[in-house]
Amino acid sequence: MALKIALFGITRDIVGQPTLEMPAPAPATVGALLDHLRARYPALGQLRSCAVAVNNEYAPAGQALGPNDEIALIPPVAGG
Amino acid sequence: MIPYLSITDQPIDVAAALAAVQTDAAGAVNAFVGTVRNQSGGRAVRRLHYESYDSMALTQLGHVVAQAAAHWPMLEKVAVVHRKGTLALGDVAVVVAVATPHRAESFAACEFIIDTLKQVVTIWKREEYEDGTEWVAAHP
Secondary structure, eight states: OEEEEEEOHHHHHHHTSSEEEEEOOSSOBHHHHHHHHHHHOGGGGGSSOOEEEETTEEOOTTOBOOTTOOEEEEOOOOOO | OOOEEEEESSOOOHHHHHHHTOOTTOSEEEEEEEEOOSEETTEEEEEEEEEEOHHHHHHHHHHHHHHHHHHOTTOOEEEEEEEOEEEETTOEEEEEEEEESSHHHHHHHHHHHHHHHHHHSOEEEEEEETTEEEETTOOO
C-alpha cells in the first residue's frame, strides 16, 4: 500500500518537497509512520511537536492508515 | 448556528466580518483583530508569511466554534476570517467576531475562540527579518 503525505511549514522545508509518496510502514499506523519519518529526517525530531492528520483530523498514534486517507504532517501551528 | 469561516489570501475586511455577525437577537458584538507587529522576541520583523492547510484549518475552526457554542449556548453568531500569504506590517492577520445577547459572554467566547485557534488550527507563520526567516514556534 502506498501513502501520500502532504507537508506544510517547516516539515516541507525539512523534507524538501510539498508531498511525500512512500510505501506504508508496518504496521500501517500513525505511530509507525512518525517513527519512520523521524528516522529518515532527524530534523523532524527536533521540532516542538509533530502531529499526523488523517482526513483533516488530528490522529492518535494507534490509528490505522488506509490507501484513500488524506494524510498530512502537522508541525507546531502558529495562527493568529 | 452556522458560523462564517474563511481563510483568504485577500486583505481582510473587518467591517464585513462585523456585519456577518449582526443580528437583532444580540446586544453585544465582540471582535478580536490580530495585526502584524514590527518586532518579535527583540528582532525587527519586516513582513510575515502565513501558510494554511485550508481544508483542515476550516474543519478545526468548525470544531473550535462548536466547542464555544456548547460552552456558551447564547452564542448567536460567529465569524472567523484568517489571512494567508504575505502580509505587511499593520496588515490584519485574523478577525474573530462573536455576537451574544449580553457583553460578558461575548468577551469570553471571543477570547476562547482566538486562544484555541492558535493551538489547533493548521496555519503556520514564517517571520521575515533583516537577516533571514524563521517558522514561528517550530522549535522548543
